[in-house]
Amino acid sequence: MSQELGITVKKDQDPSEWYTQVVKKAGLASYAPVKGCMIIKPYGMKLWESIKEEFNSKIEETGVENAYFPLFIPESYLEKEEDIVEGFDPEVAWVTHGGDKELEERIAVRPTSESIIAPYMSDEIRSHRDLPLRLNQWANVVRWEATDTRPFLRTREFLWQEGHTAHATEEEADEETMLRLDQYQEVIEEHLAIPSILGYKPEHDKFPGAKYTTTIETLMPDGRSIQSGTSHQLGQNFAEAFDITFEDENGDKKTCWNTSWGLSTRTIGALIMAHGDDDGLRLPPSIAPKQVVVVPIYQEDNQEEVMEYAEGVAEDLKDEGFRVEFDGREHRTPGYKFNEWELKGVPLRLEIGPNEMEDRTVTAVRRDNGDSEEVHRDSVRDKSRELLDGIQDSLYKELEDYLEENIREAGSKNEILATIGKSRGYVKTKWCGKESCEEEVKDEVAAEIVVLPFREDSKPATIQGSEEEIEGECAICGEEAERWAYFAKNY
Amino acid sequence: MSQELGITVKKDQDPSEWYTQVVKKAGLASYAPVKGCMIIKPYGMKLWESIKEEFNSKIEETGVENAYFPLFIPESYLEKEEDIVEGFDPEVAWVTHGGDKELEERIAVRPTSESIIAPYMSDEIRSHRDLPLRLNQWANVVRWEATDTRPFLRTREFLWQEGHTAHATEEEADEETMLRLDQYQEVIEEHLAIPSILGYKPEHDKFPGAKYTTTIETLMPDGRSIQSGTSHQLGQNFAEAFDITFEDENGDKKTCWNTSWGLSTRTIGALIMAHGDDDGLRLPPSIAPKQVVVVPIYQEDNQEEVMEYAEGVAEDLKDEGFRVEFDGREHRTPGYKFNEWELKGVPLRLEIGPNEMEDRTVTAVRRDNGDSEEVHRDSVRDKSRELLDGIQDSLYKELEDYLEENIREAGSKNEILATIGKSRGYVKTKWCGKESCEEEVKDEVAAEIVVLPFREDSKPATIQGSEEEIEGECAICGEEAERWAYFAKNY
Numbered sequence: 001m002s003q004e005l006g007i008t009v010k011k012d013q014d015p016s017e018w019y020t021q022v023v024k025k026a027g028l029a030s031y032a033p034v035k036g037c038m039i040i041k042p043y044g045m046k047l048w049e050s051i052k053e054e055f056n057s058k059i060e061e062t063g064v065e066n067a068y069f070p071l072f073i074p075e076s077y078l079e080k081e082e083d084i085v086e087g088f089d090p091e092v093a094w095v096t097h098g099g100d101k102e103l104e105e106r107i108a109v110r111p112t113s114e115s116i117i118a119p120y121m122s123d124e125i126r127s128h129r130d131l132p133l134r135l136n137q138w139a140n141v142v143r144w145e146a147t148d149t150r151p152f153l154r155t156r157e158f159l160w161q162e163g164h165t166a167h168a169t170e171e172e173a174d175e176e177t178m179l180r181l182d183q184y185q186e187v188i189e190e191h192l193a194i195p196s197i198l199g200y201k202p203e204h205d206k207f208p209g210a211k212y213t214t215t216i217e218t219l220m221p222d223g224r225s226i227q228s229g230t231s232h233q234l235g236q237n238f239a240e241a242f243d244i245t246f247e248d249e250n251g252d253k254k255t256c257w258n259t260s261w262g263l264s265t266r267t268i269g270a271l272i273m274a275h276g277d278d279d280g281l282r283l284p285p286s287i288a289p290k291q292v293v294v295v296p297i298y299q300e301d302n303q304e305e306v307m308e309y310a311e312g313v314a315e316d317l318k319d320e321g322f323r324v325e326f327d328g329r330e331h332r333t334p335g336y337k338f339n340e341w342e343l344k345g346v347p348l349r350l351e352i353g354p355n356e357m358e359d360r361t362v363t364a365v366r367r368d369n370g371d372s373e374e375v376h377r378d379s380v381r382d383k384s385r386e387l388l389d390g391i392q393d394s395l396y397k398e399l400e401d402y403l404e405e406n407i408r409e410a411g412s413k414n415e416i417l418a419t420i421g422k423s424r425g426y427v428k429t430k431w432c433g434k435e436s437c438e439e440e441v442k443d444e445v446a447a448e449i450v451v452l453p454f455r456e457d458s459k460p461a462t463i464q465g466s467e468e469e470i471e472g473e474c475a476i477c478g479e480e481a482e483r484w485a486y487f488a489k490n491y
Numbered sequence: 492m493s494q495e496l497g498i499t500v501k502k503d504q505d506p507s508e509w510y511t512q513v514v515k516k517a518g519l520a521s522y523a524p525v526k527g528c529m530i531i532k533p534y535g536m537k538l539w540e541s542i543k544e545e546f547n548s549k550i551e552e553t554g555v556e557n558a559y560f561p562l563f564i565p566e567s568y569l570e571k572e573e574d575i576v577e578g579f580d581p582e583v584a585w586v587t588h589g590g591d592k593e594l595e596e597r598i599a600v601r602p603t604s605e606s607i608i609a610p611y612m613s614d615e616i617r618s619h620r621d622l623p624l625r626l627n628q629w630a631n632v633v634r635w636e637a638t639d640t641r642p643f644l645r646t647r648e649f650l651w652q653e654g655h656t657a658h659a660t661e662e663e664a665d666e667e668t669m670l671r672l673d674q675y676q677e678v679i680e681e682h683l684a685i686p687s688i689l690g691y692k693p694e695h696d697k698f699p700g701a702k703y704t705t706t707i708e709t710l711m712p713d714g715r716s717i718q719s720g721t722s723h724q725l726g727q728n729f730a731e732a733f734d735i736t737f738e739d740e741n742g743d744k745k746t747c748w749n750t751s752w753g754l755s756t757r758t759i760g761a762l763i764m765a766h767g768d769d770d771g772l773r774l775p776p777s778i779a780p781k782q783v784v785v786v787p788i789y790q791e792d793n794q795e796e797v798m799e800y801a802e803g804v805a806e807d808l809k810d811e812g813f814r815v816e817f818d819g820r821e822h823r824t825p826g827y828k829f830n831e832w833e834l835k836g837v838p839l840r841l842e843i844g845p846n847e848m849e850d851r852t853v854t855a856v857r858r859d860n861g862d863s864e865e866v867h868r869d870s871v872r873d874k875s876r877e878l879l880d881g882i883q884d885s886l887y888k889e890l891e892d893y894l895e896e897n898i899r900e901a902g903s904k905n906e907i908l909a910t911i912g913k914s915r916g917y918v919k920t921k922w923c924g925k926e927s928c929e930e931e932v933k934d935e936v937a938a939e940i941v942v943l944p945f946r947e948d949s950k951p952a953t954i955q956g957s958e959e960e961i962e963g964e965c966a967i968c969g970e971e972a973e974r975w976a977y978f979a980k981n982y
Contacts, residue, residue, distance in 0.1 A: 032561040033568055037563055038561070039558065039607075040559035042558050065533035067532055071600075071631055072525040091589075093598075
């Protein structure tokens with residue numbers, strides 16, 4: 001493979017450089033002139049559109065309507081909820097001029113939209129009949145991150161969906177928070193084939209102004225955890241700050257409960273990291289823009305027949321509903337094409353040369369493990385379906401095993417530090433709930449509590465099953481433990 | 492109808508207030524705290540999503556790929572193409588601070604993205620094999636309009652698609668420009684049921700830096716024209732400013748030709764204005780979020796049976812693929828429901844009371860003309876299809892007749908002025924091509940040349956058919972005429 005086309009480092013040896021090369025060479029994103037911003041190229045955009053379609057259909061089926069709220073939020077609105085100001089002020093991009101006129105009040109480019117959706121809800125909601133109110137928008141947001149920006153994983157502008165709901169009771173808001181987290185899990189586990197851990201963020205790390213924040217964490221092969229989506233029970237802070245009230249069945253005025261929840265283009269970063277290998281991307285068939293690539297291999301004297309036979313196979317698969325690329329480019333060798341489609345992570349490659357033509361077969365090669373087999377022409381459709389299903393499953397299974405192996409228990413501060421020092425993944429420990437105990441660890445290693453799992457055995461991540469009481473002492477201070485906490489290095 | 496729910500002015504008497512009330516009361520949009528920005532409410536968003544889906548499938552079928560480019564453009568990039576600077580500088584929103592730090596270079600919130608897509612194209616294009624390059628993004632843009640902002644029609648932030656392409660030859664760029672204009676016409680005429688006129692913008696009114704700009708104009712009932720989409724042949728200006736070049740088949744370095752084309756949420760403004768009546772919206776079935784509303788009318792003693800019968804009808808229509816609302820709300824009277832769904836422009840209403848139930852019929856009421864008829868239960872599906880098709884056609888036909896009646900020829904400046912003064916619509920006249928002649932008219936009435944039609948009889952708007960040579964003199968200066976020009980008041 002030419003140096004230009006292929007990935008020149010091993011994923012395991014230099015994950016950071018590997019990531020940068022895959023993003024660039026697989027055609028996912030480019031750097032933009034403003035530092036920390038990215039251009040999402042068509043191949044990357046198809047991944048986002050697929051995630052969007054998947055999640056959007058889930059929320060539409062469960063009562064959410066899409067709307068669009070302004071990019072611009074007046075500073076005075078951001079200031080109405082004091083936690084929001086403190087939480088986001090340091091990373092707001094400020095518009096100060098419109099044309100050549102200085103604005104009377106500076107305007108924030110939205111870092112998130114609670115501050116502008118809350119007053120809208122206040123206007124819209126009059127009666128209990130207006131509840132629940134469930135809105136979502138697919139939009140761009142801006143957070144002026146100072147350092148360590150990387151395409152998809154951490155960018156100053158990113159695309160996301162942000163859902164915002166209002167409810168009559170605390171219980172309904174709790175349910176909503178969990179329902180959306182559950183839907184994130186469906187997308188990430190079933191569509192992206194990445195196992196996950198669900199739980200709370202520690203109190204001091206929750207969304208500014210929220211009652212509590214839930215997170216879906218996924219473990220990357222470099223041993224770090226990625227927060228792949230968050231769902232917040234906002235309590236009544238925003239409702240009180242922005243007067244979101246309703247008249248209940250008895251005519252009494254009540255204050256609403258809110259939630260908000262977001263999933264961003266960061267998930268594409270997780271997808272790349274989670275499944276990629278030394279040859280580039282490996283895409284789960286469910287999300288792959290092209291699931292099958294058909295590559296004809298011919299000489300001058302049999303070009304026409306081979307092309308015709310191979311195109312027939314491709315058409316057959318298209319008719320069956322597969323997303324198929326027929327790569328008939330004449331100026332590229334088969335070897336070049338194999339490398340390119342491996343780089344782009346296409347799950348299944350069908351090689352078709354004169355031998356296959358004569359035997360009425362195709363050679364099917366799996367991207368995930370490189371296995372190849374002869375498939376008879378008549379069973380290409382069924383076999384492709386079977387192979388693609390198998391690839392989706394085994395990509396998930398591979399990571400599930402990896403996750404299982406990389407949750408390690410530690411019973412003391414030293415043990416936590418030692419385990420983080422020598423192993424990848426999560427260190428689970430009993431924790432008293434105090435930030436100071438987490439700080440003690442953070443002061444010594446670049447790891448923090450990334451999730452308080454709903455259950456101890458949250459590996460086959462699920463929000464089903466009640467949360468467990470735990471007994472014992474905090475591994476750090478020795479006081480009574482409140483719950484299990486997972487320490488990890490993170491993105 | 493209660494004052495709060497219904498429209499309180501006649502469309503014909505006060506179109507501006509009528510428009511504002513429809514936008515608000517039909518639940519399409521709300522005002523946002525930053526002047527000139529809008530909140531697109533779910534019902535309005537469904538219209539945009541439908542337009543998006545319709546146009547997106549057309550461009551995907553014709554080789555365009557979606558991507559996403561940054562919201563932020565450094566000032567120095569905007570300055571690289573001098574026409575763009577001059578054209579957009581006065582309406583750029585400027586970001587000057589990130590967090591509490593002042594930026595070294597101020598950053599434009601994109602008013603359009605040529606300046607950031609051109610350098611990307613320069614990086615991506617190496618060989619003739621990389622051409623044509625066709626990209627599109629669905630995005631928000633900001634133009635700091637000073638005055639006269641109105642939801643959808645003119646807002647400081649709006650949603651749009653912007654297509655950007657690069658080609659090897661001028662001819663291909665010409666064809667691309669016309670193809671996209673043609674696709675706009677399909678969306679606007681077939682999906683939105685609005686007849687249109689296609690043509691060029693006058694030289695002095697073209698997109699900054701373009702070789703020429705084409706437009707699709709639609710005539711509103713208040714007699715003003717709305718530019719509903721534009722497609723630009725950009726020539727080689729951007730390619731030269733940003734070095735977009737390629738190596739041709741002979742290994743020679745050549746400069747590309749570019750196009751760009753955009754369709755925005757303004758089309759929703761045109762849709763509202765074009766079809767609405769004194770009772771509110773009238774939506775063409777093709778775009779209507781709900782095509783049929785089923786309203787059960789019952790007393791206490793027959794509620795259960797009527798509801799069951801009516802729900803059966805609604806389910807039947809849903810199964811048939813119609814978008815159906817079953818309005819079983821108990822706290823609203825049938826009259827209230829009729830008014831509300833008329834306001835929201837649902838094309839077909841099925842009223843179902845005890846009589847209909849006994850006779851095994853439904854009463855079908857058309858929103859466009861108020862006609863009602865009894866339909867037998869067994870033919871509800873076929874008849875609904877027939878009625879909806881009829882509504883789509885007659886909404887179009889109504890406006891087609893109106894457009895035809897409101898193109899008037901004028902042979903002198905005085906005649907132009909008099910015609911504009913006393914009539915709605917377009918005044919067509921022979922024109923020499925000089926801006927000064929247009930200025931003479933503009934100085935006296937609030938009208939300008941909105942389109943130079945491809946053909947004189949551009950009423951049944953089409954870009955097929957060659958452009959006609961004309962003979963005669965400019966109606967204003969008497970010099971040799973270059974082509975037909977349409978004067979109109981516009982949005």
